[in-house]
Amino acid sequence: MLWLMPLEAMVREELNDILKDQKVPESVSDCMEILVNAVQKNKKAMIHLYRSIQRDVFADYLDHAAERVVEELINRAVGDFEMDQEDRHLISRYYKCVFVGVILDWLRHDMAYDILSDMHKLEYIYEKSLESQYKNLK
Numbered sequence: 159m160l161w162l163m164p165l166e167a168m169v170r171e172e173l174n175d176i177l178k179d180q181k182v183p184e185s186v187s188d189c190m191e192i193l194v195n196a197v198q199k200n201k202k203a204m205i206h207l208y209r210s211i212q213r214d215v216f217a218d219y220l221d222h223a224a225e226r227v228v229e230e231l232i233n234r235a236v237g238d239f240e241m242d243q244e245d246r247h248l249i250s251r252y253y254k255c256v257f258v259g260v261i262l263d264w265l266r267h268d269m270a271y272d273i274l275s276d277m278h279k280l281e282y283i284y285e286k287s288l289e290s291q292y293k294n295l296k
Contacts, residue, residue: 170219183231186253190277192227193220193257194264201269208265217262224257225250 183189197204197220207216228250236246264273 180227182234183227184234185281186231187274187277187281189224189227189231189253190257190260191274193224193261194273196223197261197265198269205265205268208262217258220261221254221258224254224261228253228257 180192181188183192204216207213231253232246232250260273260277264271
């Protein structure tokens, strides 16, 4: 197990360095951009790690990074609004799982598609869907 430590330390350090310098996300797309930029910064190493037997090391730190980014978004969005901790945790876990799953799929496909463009399009579709639902309520 000793041989895992340098790899774990490298992944943890890399993601922490990238996350500490990021602005607080203002949207779901901002969260995805932060995570995607972290992965793209060392694209070759990240794909190698994803394909290696140590994929779980990468997935664990991606999970941790996504959790941090999503919690920052939720804290910003909720602000002083009182929200039940259980509800906050539920929302945080949901978005974290979505981000990690989408990024792992993107890696599985060798980063061949424009993940950020897809995220912006989905955000737009979601907003339009909410507008439509709201109009139907009136």
